[in-house]
Amino acid sequence: MNPRAEIIEVECKFDVDAGLPAPDLSVLVPGGRAGEPQQYELVATYLDTPAHDLAAHRITLRRRTGGTDSGWHLKRPAGGDARRELQVDFSEAPADGPVPAAIASAVLAIVRDRPLIPVAEISTARTVTVVYDEDGDSLAEFCEDRVLSHAHQSQVTKEWAEWEFELTGGDTRLLKKARSLLRGAGARPASSVSKLARAIGSEPRNHKPAKLAKHPTGLDLVVHSLATHRDSLLHWDPLVRENAWDAVHQMRVTARKLRSVLTSFPTVLDAESVAGLSEELRALGEVLGEARDREVQLEINAGLLDSENDPPADLRVALIDDELVRQQRSLRSLRYALSTRRYLQLLDTLDALIANPAPGPDADRGAEKVAMAGIEHAAKRMHKAEKKLDDFDEWSEEWVEQVHRIRKRAKAVRYTADAGKPLGLKKAAKAAAEAAGVQTHLGDFNDTVVNRENLQKVVAVPGLSARAVFVLGRLDAREEERGRRAVQAFLDERP
Secondary structure, eight states: OOSEEEEEEEEEEEEEOTTTTOOOOOOOOSOEEOOEEEEEEEEEEEEEEEEEOHHTOEEEEEEETTOOOEEEEEEESTTEEEEEEEEEEETTOOOOOOOOOOHHHHHHHHTTOOOOOEEEEEEEEEEEEEEEEEEEEEEEEEEEEEEEEEETTTOOOOEEEEEEEEEESSHHHHHHHHHHHHHHTOOEOOOOHHHHHHHSSSOOOSOOOOOOOOBBBBBHHHHHHHHHHHHHHHHHHHHHHOTTTHHHHHHHHHHHHHHHHHHHHHTTBOGGGGGTTTHHHHHHHHHHHHHHHHHOOOOOOOEEEETSOOHHHHHIIIIHHHHHHHHHHHHHHHHHHHHHHHHHHHHHHHHHHHSOOOOOOTTBBBHHHHHHHHHHHHHHHHHHHHHGGGGGGSSSSHHHHHHHHHHHHHHHHHHHHTTTGGGGGGHHHHHHHHHHHHHHHHHHHHHHHHHHHHHHHHHHHHTTOHHHHHHHOOOOOHHHHHHHHHHHHHHOOOO
């Protein structure tokens, strides 16, 4: 195993009677074969918080010896049958040492300041059979496991047998065929989502917000929306830390949606109970925004240079290399912010609010009425801003500022309407669609405004060649034209 590696694990699990003979796996691949079985003794210590917070999110953390991948393993859901597994070798983080920094960072938003303690010891006698294709390439591994577990808190010892079929190079069609073959041989659907769940004697509690009742109240709707976005925040947190594609953008949007729920429905929750939370979410959005803006700027700069025939080297340095340095700096600041007590306290506050919401004066009002009131109010503010645009001369400073105000209010409509999605309100969907069009056009315009400001700063870079300055002027003109087209598209769609 590499000192540190992350893989996508796709597998299916089954309960079986001890000693149940495995079927002939070679039938899964025409022309393929099954390798000679290999036996291993695996010993793993599973860690979690005393309240099993990781298990609640279907996350498992273990340190394991034996087999071909001794080390620290963190497994997280990746959709469907897939799991993301982060592996850290003992050569980088010894088994008797603390949890590796890469793993601790990945689960910090869930664990926070709670201790990670051993919750179970699991020993596995494993027999592994590799399934090969006709060219001798590995497609899957079939594991026959005899498992012995001991749960620390309950002091309960259990023993069972199970089968696992994990893809190594095959596709989901092979997984489907294997599931049918193994079920036909006597295997049963797994009774637990993991060895740990079976060892500790209970399935992880459902962390996802429950579906809304048939006739929800405004409080039900707001709490459901907060819980949904809180879970989204926890999902994107580790991906932001590793700078996964689009993660910063999605976490920033999530922070804005959380704040929008509080500001769009101010009378559903007790005002005193949420005092300060909106400001903390705004601060989180700002630090995410700095990293996101750098990300967008880099993409725009790359696109502009790609449109040029042989752009000068010093301009590429100024627009790409220097911007990349600034982006990396903003990402370091963001990772630091996500590791502070202030951020973790924000998550604690959200959890407490969702678990024990203090009702406001409109808490018992019907959810549909609450949602539509918020959406209509936001839409009215957007339309009012659109009408006021006619009070200013086109492309004057005041007119441009009003265009930006319209964009922000369109965003508020979208986020407010998002909270009403579970209710299936047609008027809400219509308002969201209208606001989305406005936001798209004016968002493009805002990008050009920001980018032109950046181009003006680049012009002032000492020692820039005359040709680079000339190209910058051409890029600025191109961005100005793109911005005007975006605004015109907005104006053409005004009612």
